[in-house]
Every structure is written in structure tokens, then in C-alpha cells.
Amino acid sequence: MKDVLIFFSVITSFLTCVPVVIGVFTLAALRFYFGACSITVWRCKGCQTRVVHSAEAVVQTVSTTISSTQTEPQDQETEQLLLLLQKRDEPEPPGLRDFLQRVEGLVIRELVKNAKSHAFDGLLVNWEDYSQRVSCLHCLQHPSAQERGLHVTSVSWSCTGSVIACAYGRIDDGDWSTERSCVCTWNLNRRGLHTKQADLVIDVPTAVTALCCHPNQPALIAGGLYSGEVVVWDTSRTQDPILAQTGMSADSHREPVYQVAWVPLQRKGEFGVLSASSGGRVLLWTVDSDQGRFVLNAAYALVRQQVPHSSSARFKACGSNTVGVTSLALSPWDPDTFLVGSEGGLLLRCSFSSQTPAAVPSEGQSVTLRAPAVFSFRPRSGPVHSIHCSPFHRNLFVSAGTDGQVHLHSLLQPNPLVSLRVSDSYVFQVQWSPTRPLVFAAATGQGEVQIFDLGRRSPKAAATIVQGDAGQAATCFDFNCQNPHLLAVGKTDGTVGIWQLSTDLTEQSSRESSQLEQIANQVAE
């Protein structure tokens, strides 16, 4: 109807050449006229969908919980602080907004292109000589120690990376020994390096069982002795190198000190010495260089009853009450955490700030003993000789002991993430590489240092360092943080080998951090 009317109105206005307004009036008249006879045009369209399938299913909740949250009304104080901060914000620098508008489009185009581009895939650039081999640079020996058949018990690079300090003693001694031993240092960057003659020899009355160089001051070396003493030597002194020693007081250890480490203290720049002994004590000392002695800062004692039990650990009540500590590791990420490995195979995460008093009779110490253990990992079957926290991931650490395996743990789970069989005999030390997140090395009782790369899918070692005879165990090694291609290995035949690593063991590739992250996020069975 409407179409017809419009048609008529158009015709009318065209014929009469009058403005549309009159046409509308005409339309109205026409409508009235044509009202009687109605012309309708129908149009029909139809469709039908396919058969709709329907099904019924019923669900019932078995258990329900209700939880709700509510934000707290914002503090008056924080509101005021926020306002202040906003006001303090300087007025926008002139022209900044215009600059960004000019540049934004270009930058976003480039960013998008870059994200999709494959132009640089697989591009390897060699800035340095690519060395494929692992080679021995020097073999350092101290003849008088070798004559007495002393073993190298610990090696440590100084913070400058040019001096290697080696401690001699015995690793297989069961009895109390009064054998004198020594600590030798060699400076590798010096012209005229004598491999058979140390630059500095410090005589020590008993065997040295632990050594650690100061992280900032190249002259200071901390050592732990078989008698339980902790000593700091100052190699810049010509007369008497001993800067401080604990002596045999009520505070000190009674059993061999198996690990010493420098710990950053509250005040920035100051370091204390943390020592752990098989008597179950972990002691934190501050150095009082004027008086030449140590002051006990904090003391921790580990006893079986106070060790937390994880669900997978089966508590075996046997033997003595004390938990003899054979290895210690500090976390570079969390200054409050340290890890402890024991003679009985326990692996514990401890906290410096723990306040629980230890269940140990007081022996007249100047500081109350505290129980530091917070979390217990799956225990091993033999002593844990070495633990090391990863410098690239806050939750990962490796541990090694007498079962010939290296276990990669996460701090968050009691079971290891990965266990690698390294050798058929003991593993004496394990350490992460300072430059490659996925690489760690292990020193075995068969005399080899095996270097593993977690990025490779193979359970075999990426490189093996064999030095001297096969019968002598490799007891200790240390990566050089300043010159990452150097590695020092100490053996039971009294030799210290300085090895140069190949480039693929020291150069980090771009995906390694994310691969390590993936490994760390695994959930152990």
C-alpha cells in the first residue's frame, strides 16, 4: 500500500512541478481516496532448520564451599600519601606527549615485525676464539705435602680470580690426627709461575678440612680445621698471617669443621664466618681483628627431635642424638635461608632468623643455641657431602653424597626433581657453573670431574676431566667466577689441576634461563 502511494505522489509532483510539500498534501488526499480500495502486496518467505538435537544431562554438586572476600577501606594515611605522591610528580616535560605521538607508530610497527621475524633464528656470532677442547693448563703441587701423602681437601679461588688457595689434610681419617698440614696459594697471573713451588705457604697445626676465600677482600681466607677451630688468615701480612682464630673455648666446635662460608651481615659490607661441624653445630662468627679473635654472633644446633619430618621421610630412630653437619650452602637469593646436609643423609632447609631454642643442654656458650631447621627434604642413604644453590634460579639446588648420584631439588618440594647417576663411587662435591644456568659439575671418587648439561637430553656427561691416575679420588673443585673458563680440581694425590673449559661449557645461550625455569616448575612424583 505504501509503495503505491509513494509512486502516485512522485508522479503527481513531477507532473505538476510543485514542491514536495504539496506532493505530501496530495498524498494525503490520495490516501483518503484510495482508502476504500486496498491493494496489498504480499511477499512470503519461509525456511526450516534441520532437526535440532537435544539431550538432557543432570549434575549434582557433592560438596559446596562458600567463600567471600572484601577489600578493606583504604587507610586515611595511604590515601594521603598517594595524593602527595601524585602532586609531587613533576609536570610532564614539554613536548613529551608530541614526541611520543610522532614516534609511537614507527616503534610499534618495528616491534610487531620483530616479534614475527625469523631473520635471526639460529644465528651464532663468535666474538672470541671458539675452543672446543677442555685442556689442562697447570698441575700445581706442593712437594712437602705430597711426600707426607696429604690429600687436597679444599680449593678456593680468590675474589679477583687470579689466586688459587689450596688446603691440605686428609679425607679418610677416622682417628684424631695431630699431623701438621698447610694452606698454599698460587697466583696464576704472575710471570714465573712455579707449579712445584707455592707463592705462599701457611703452616697449620692440624689438617685443614674447609676453606673459603673472602668475596670482597682478596687477602682474607677463612679455614676450618680438623680440631674444630675456625681461622681467618690475612695473606697480606708478612709476619703472622693469622688474623683471627676461635681457639678452644666453650663457644667453639669440638668436632671437625667441614664447611666455612662468608655470610653478609646486617651492616652492608661486613661479612661474618659461618662454620658447620660434625658435632651438629652451625655457628656464625664475627671477626674482631683488633683482638685477633672471633665473637660468636649466633649459634644453631641440630638435634634429631627438632628435625621437621616431611611426609615421605621415614623416621629411623637410631644412633646418636646429634645431626652431624657435613655440608652447608647459602642461598644467594634469600639471605635468611641456608641448607644443611648431614652425616646421616638428612637434607634440611634452615633459617637464620629461627627463634626456637635447641633441645641441647647448655654448655656455657655465650649465645643461646637455636634450632634452625624449617623443612626437611627426602633423606639420602649416606652422608651428604656437598650442596650448592643455583645462582640463576631461586628455588633450585643440587646435592651429592655417597650414593653416587646428584640430585636436583627445588626448595619447595621434598622430593628431588631430577636424579642423575654420576659415578659408581662417592661424589665429593657438586657445584653449579657461574655462567651457564643449566650446567653443573661433580667430583667423583673415581678421580674424574664430570660436567653435566641439563639442556642436553642425554644422561651422560657433557665433558669429563680426568687428571693423573684413576685411582686417586677428586675431592674438591672450584669454578672461577672472574674467569669463567677456568676450573681448579684437587685430588687425593696432592695435585691441583687448573683446567680450561671449552666455550660451549661457559657461554650462555639465549633459551637457557627459560629452560631452567621449566625444569624448576616440574612437580616431582
Add this chain to the structure above:
Amino acid sequence: MLTRRIQGQKGVQGIIIVNSEGIPVKTTLDNSSTVQYAGLIHQLVMKARSTVRDIDPQNDLTFLRVRSKKNEIMIAPDKDYFLIVIQNPSD
């Protein structure tokens, strides 16, 4: 935030806006990294610009990209400001 669109692009790790004297004006990174980037990149851009203009005085630097093993740094220079964007394209 003025740089919201750029920040939202894939793989962008940080954005720094530096003024003509090399002083950071706005940043999404921490203080020490910002100061380090600002100082080093300002020098690099100046050197790159003088290189381009020495070769052809009628030419001028419009964009600089530094690609490294771990990420890529993109610099858009201008008269008064530089925009530095750090992107990890494989993220």
C-alpha cells in the same frame, strides 16, 4: 600511562624515555638499570648519528636497533627525546 600501547606489545621488557642530555625522564625499569641504559645508549646514538651524517650530510639517523644474544634494543631518536624499548622477541 603514555607508553601503554608500546608496553603491551609482545616481548617488551622495558621502556625508557631519555631527554637530549641523556637524563631519563620516564622509565618502566628499576633505577640502576635505567641509569645504566640511559648513559650508555645516549653515547651510542650520538655516535651512530654522527656516522650517518659524516657519510652523507643530507642524511640523518631515524632509528637504531641493537640486537644481542638475549634481546633487542630499539631506539627512536628525536630532537628533544629518545625512546628506548627493550624487547625479547622470542618471549
